[in-house]
Amino acid sequence: MASGRRSAPLTGVAVAGAVIGHTLAYALAVPNPGARLVLLATTGHTYWSTAISVAVVCGLASVASFLVRQFRVGLRPGLRRRRPKVRQDLAR
Secondary structure (H helix, E strand, O other), X not given: OOHHHHHHHHHHHXXXXXXXXXXXXXXXXXXXXXXXXXXXXXXXXXXXXHHHHHHHHHHHHHHHHHHHHHHHHHHOOOOOOOOOOHHHHHHO
């Protein structure tokens, strides 16, 4: 499997996390939804609802990719996943 395909789920989670973090920050900074929409519009952030939609799709795609990969590994009884040797890496 190519390295880019392996990092795709992590990228999706990162995008979703960044948008969730920004959404929480906006909600805490301006609790009134109407005022928040006006603030976002006047500061050039009218794309924000689209960004939330993209983040939801990326997050769901990441979860689906992870589940499919786990399912495929479970179908192959002799297949062992290679795991990084964390102890050896930490000892260096």
